[in-house]
Amino acid sequence: MSAHLHTALLAVTVAFVYWWLHTPWLVPYSLQAFAVAVLLYFIVKRLRHAKLWHLAPTALSAEMMIATFAFLILIGHSGNTTSIFFPLTFVHLFFLVLSAEVSTTIIMSILIVLFHYGMSPTHLPSEWPSLLTIPLITLFFLFTKNQYDEVQKEKKIIAQEERALESAESQITELKNFVSNFLRPKVQQLQQLSAYAQANQEAIKGQLSMIESEVERVLRKIR
Secondary structure, X not given: OOHHHHHHHHHHHHHHXXXXXXXXXOXXXXXXXXXHHHHHHHHHHHHOOOOXXXXXXXXXXXXXXXXXXXXXXXXXXXXXXXXXXXXHXXXXXXXXXXXXXXXXXXXXXXXXXXXXXXXXXXXXXXXXXXXXXXXXXXXXXXXXXXXXXXXXXXXXXXXXXXXXHHHHHHHHHHHHHHHHHHHHHHHHHHHHHHOOOOOOHHHHHHHXXXXXXXXXXXXXXXX
């Protein structure tokens, strides 16, 4: 899906969880909803033929919406910033950085802060350090991902240059073999035939035609 649609659906997911946790008749079913979301997440991963150790959501996929629902409803229901599951927020942010665009990740980090702020009935000053860690950790993850991407690009460039060098060396070897094993003997043979050019005219033409054909073959291979 597009990055804009991905951002919109993730924002709707945050709003939906917030509405769920403020709806009295739905709140008792929060843990069941979390369990269903986790089960659904792994079913979707299985349907996409993901390997068992590939836990992160696929980029720009619906998997991130399911993961967002699961993280927020578990943390929000179990005590919000005071929940023992609050550190899972950083796993949630890590998944976001891996699977979403930079703009989406930044917007989502702001929405997650607002979500937890809205879920805190007292808004105590002691909660602010926990909330401020969300954008700080997001920026750290984004910086780390950017550095990783730069390293991967450099590795690809180096690999391409190595392949180009190997190809050039192979072509040089091919040309050397062509000159040593074919062209030089043919030139020597033509020199011998040219001593009696009139009598060997047809043979010389045949040799020249053969040389031309072989040169074209080698040139096509090098291109």
